[in-house]
Amino acid sequence: MISQFSTRVDEQFDRGDVSFIIVCGALVFFMVPGVGFLYSGLSRRKSALSLIWAVAASNAVVIFQWYFWGYSLAFSSSATNGFIGNLRHFGLQDVLAEPSPGSPLIPELLYSFYQMEFACVTVAILMGAIAERGRVVPTLVFAFIWMTIVYCPLACWAWAVNGWGFKWGVLDYAGGGPVEIGSGISGLAYSWVLGRRSEKELLNFRPHNVSLVGLGTFILWFGWLGFNGGSAFGANLRAVLAIWNSMIAAAFGGIVWCFLDYRVEKKLSMVAATPASGYIPLWASVIMGIVVGALSNYATKLKFFLQIDDALDLAAEHAIGGIVGLLFNAFFADGKLVALDNVNTSVPGGWIRHNWKQLYIQVAYICAAVGYSFVVTALLAKGLNMIPFLRLRSTPEEEALGMDDIQIGEFVTDYVEVRRDYTDWTPAYDKDIPAAAGNRHGHAETSAFGPHYSEVPNGHTNGNGLPPIEEKSKKDNENVHGTIDEVP
Numbered sequence: 001m002i003s004q005f006s007t008r009v010d011e012q013f014d015r016g017d018v019s020f021i022i023v024c025g026a027l028v029f030f031m032v033p034g035v036g037f038l039y040s041g042l043s044r045r046k047s048a049l050s051l052i053w054a055v056a057a058s059n060a061v062v063i064f065q066w067y068f069w070g071y072s073l074a075f076s077s078s079a080t081n082g083f084i085g086n087l088r089h090f091g092l093q094d095v096l097a098e099p100s101p102g103s104p105l106i107p108e109l110l111y112s113f114y115q116m117e118f119a120c121v122t123v124a125i126l127m128g129a130i131a132e133r134g135r136v137v138p139t140l141v142f143a144f145i146w147m148t149i150v151y152c153p154l155a156c157w158a159w160a161v162n163g164w165g166f167k168w169g170v171l172d173y174a175g176g177g178p179v180e181i182g183s184g185i186s187g188l189a190y191s192w193v194l195g196r197r198s199e200k201e202l203l204n205f206r207p208h209n210v211s212l213v214g215l216g217t218f219i220l221w222f223g224w225l226g227f228n229g230g231s232a233f234g235a236n237l238r239a240v241l242a243i244w245n246s247m248i249a250a251a252f253g254g255i256v257w258c259f260l261d262y263r264v265e266k267k268l269s270m271v272a273a274t275p276a277s278g279y280i281p282l283w284a285s286v287i288m289g290i291v292v293g294a295l296s297n298y299a300t301k302l303k304f305f306l307q308i309d310d311a312l313d314l315a316a317e318h319a320i321g322g323i324v325g326l327l328f329n330a331f332f333a334d335g336k337l338v339a340l341d342n343v344n345t346s347v348p349g350g351w352i353r354h355n356w357k358q359l360y361i362q363v364a365y366i367c368a369a370v371g372y373s374f375v376v377t378a379l380l381a382k383g384l385n386m387i388p389f390l391r392l393r394s395t396p397e398e399e400a401l402g403m404d405d406i407q408i409g410e411f412v413t414d415y416v417e418v419r420r421d422y423t424d425w426t427p428a429y430d431k432d433i434p435a436a437a438g439n440r441h442g443h444a445e446t447s448a449f450g451p452h453y454s455e456v457p458n459g460h461t462n463g464n465g466l467p468p469i470e471e472k473s474k475k476d477n478e479n480v481h482g483t484i485d486e487v488p
Contacts, residue, residue, distance in 0.1 A: 012097070017105045020235040021114055027226025028117035032059050034223060035124040038216025039131065040412060042312055044201075045208035046402025047132040048412040054127045054136050058143045059120050065147045066116040067092055073152040075101050075115070075160050082164035084153045101161050103233035103343055114230060115159075118175055119151055121227070125183035128312035129190040130392075133197050133399050136407050138390040142190075142381065150186060150376050154178040154369060170365045171329040171347070171358065173242070174231040176275025177369040180322025185370050186377040187314030188306075193381035194393050196309040201399065209412075221250060228277040238278055238340035245277035245285040252289025253296070260297045275325035279333040279350075288332075292324045323366055330362040 036055035040048040062070075072089035079085040089095050092112060100111030123143050130139050157165040158172040165172070172178075196202070207213055228246045232239035250273065276288060299316035303309065310316070333350035348355040385392045398406040405411070 012099075013105065013107055014234070017234040017236075018107070018110060020239070021106050021110055021230050021233060024226035024230025025110075025114045025117050027223045028114070028121060028230070029223075031121045031220050031223030031227065032056075032124045034216045034219030035121065035127075036216070037212045037219065039128050039312060041209040041212025041214075041216060042207045043131055044205070044402070045411075045413060046404055048208055048404065049408050049410055050136060050403035051127065051131060052412070053408055054130060054134075054139060055124045057136065057140055058123045058127050061140050061143050062120045062123050062147060063116065065144050066112075066119055070119065070147055070152055071095065071112045071115065073148065074155040075112070077101050077161050079156075079160070080162050082157075082162055082167065084156050085160060100233070102159060103341070105234040105341075105343065111233070114233075115155070118179060118227070119147060119155075121223075122151060122175075122179045122183045123147065125179075125314065125318060126187050126190070128314050129187040129194070129310070131311035132201060132403060133393055134194055134403075135392060135394055136403075138384060138392050141390060142384055142392070145380055145384075146186065146377065149380065150373060151178060151182055154182050154373070157365075157368070165365050165368075168365075169348075169358070169361055171279055171333050171350070171362065172275045172326060172365070173278035173329075174228050174274045176322040176326040177365060180274055180318045180325070181366070181369040182373050184315045184317065184319025184322065185373040187312075188303075188308060188310055188319070189374045189377040190381050191310045191314075192306075192308045193378055193385060194309075196307070197311070198396060198399060202309075224250070224273070228273060231278055232341050234341060234343075236341045238338065241282075241337060241340060242273075242277040244282055245280065246273040248282060248285040249273040249277070249289040249292070252286055253293035256290050256293030257297050260294060273325065275322055276328045276332075279329050279338060279347075281332065281334055281337060284328065284332040288324065288328050292321050295324060296320050319370070323370075326362050326366055327359075330359040333358065 032055060036052040039051040039055065043051055069087055069090050071092060072087050073085045076085035076088040078088045092109075095108050095112050097107045097109065100106050100108040102111050102115075106114075123146070126143070126146070127139065130136070155178045157163045158170060158175075158177050160166060165177070170177075175182075224246055225243050229239045229243040232242055273285065273288070277285070280288070296316050299320045300313050302316060303313070329350055331351045333347070333353070333355075335347040335349040335353055338347040338349075339345045348358070350358045381392060384390045394403065394406060
């Protein structure tokens with residue numbers, strides 16, 4: 001029986017397509033630690049580990065939610081209301097070898113896994129809203145409910161066979177609405193409910209580890225190739241087009257961003273490619289990268305205008321990029337390129353194919369996604385915050401100590417920096433310490449203050465009981481930091 005079932009599956013689906021989507025799903029999963037490293041590097045050291053913990057824990061919450069009822073609420077084909085699915089696939093029941101609702105090229109079980117990773121990345125991005133002031137455990141409760149009443153409806157609108165956006169002709173390739181607008185606008189709403197960090201915390205803010213920022217950025221870029229390439233749901237030419245568009249948009253967006261505002265800690269903006277990479281020609285990605293690089297850069301000032309402490313620029317980086325990508329579909333989508341997957345052969349395209357109505361379809365979809373994400377997220381966060389044990393924000397005292405100490409009990413770098421310059425506080429060598437092994441002729445090494453005082457003739461001091469090296473060390477400490485006794 002099992003052998004016959006396996007043979008039927010092998011005959012129905014190409015192993016190359018199945019293998020490709022498995023690998024792409026793994027690449028999307030790799031984006032989750034990338035988000036964690038990026039957020040950790042961008043925060044202060046005293047709250048850096050809590051963001052990694054929140055991203056990792058939210059990943060587990062989303063996996064459970066998606067298995068429990070998330071996939072069914074987003075993609076059950078028997079639901080006809082156009083807004084959200086039903087519980088036909090509760091606990092992934094009847095999700096196995098049938099062709100997926102997204103493409104007949106892969107089985108539904110694989111499709112459910114791939115879409116789950118999209119959800120995991122979306123919530124991981126959303127976790128940036130709690131930076132340096134949000135409590136982690138209540139946020140995980142929020143994540144489960146948010147997945148159910150915000151993400152699942154957004155995914156249903158755009159991708160379910162009976163979703164209102166899908167049936168209306170919305171062009172959203174890999175998540176401009178559910179992923180980018182969902183995470184960016186919801187992050188803005190959550191930050192608004194949490195409130196601003198204390199003014200002291202906002203002064204002289206610097207990322208604690210720019211290396212982690214770079215590492216997280218390149219992990220995200222690497223994973224985005226699976227994110228966008230895999231959304232063709234097969235090893236076909238449309239997947240290659242999506243990968244190329246992702247690379248071009250990311251490169252030009254990053255160049256423009258750095259040109260406008262060169263800061264070492266900033267991220268390359270590549271998210272505009274998400275909704276558009278499977279629809280537009282390569283030359284349009286050049287324009288899209290330039291436009292989104294400029295708009296996202298200037299959009300970082302939006303939080304000052306709105307007086308919302310969007311600490312990690314979720315709205316500017318993700319929501320603006322997603323909106324731009326969706327609008328570019330209205331102008332530059334090409335049905336001939338979409339048909340490269342040999343499945344979607346009837347997509348009319350955008351303005352370059354004289355499909356003028358695509359613009360108002362895209363605009364209406366954007367407005368619906370933005371409005372729904374902000375309003376429902378804000379109401380959900382306000383409601384949870386009214387429950388005492390689910391209070392979303394830490395106290396001012398906890399904020400001053402840092403989220404790592406208060407909530408995690410561990411630190412991303414567990415040390416105390418006594419002095420930035422090693423020679424500012426290094427004590428003089430003890431005269432009884434023997435010469436280091438390997439020194440020529442058994443002589444001690446020269447210290448930062450001159451020859452080791454063990455070489456000074458016995459009894460020779462400078463009148464204060466200190467050999468010359470200790471006297472100089474004491475004077476240096478007094479000049480820079482006060483007396484030695486005052487140094488902590």
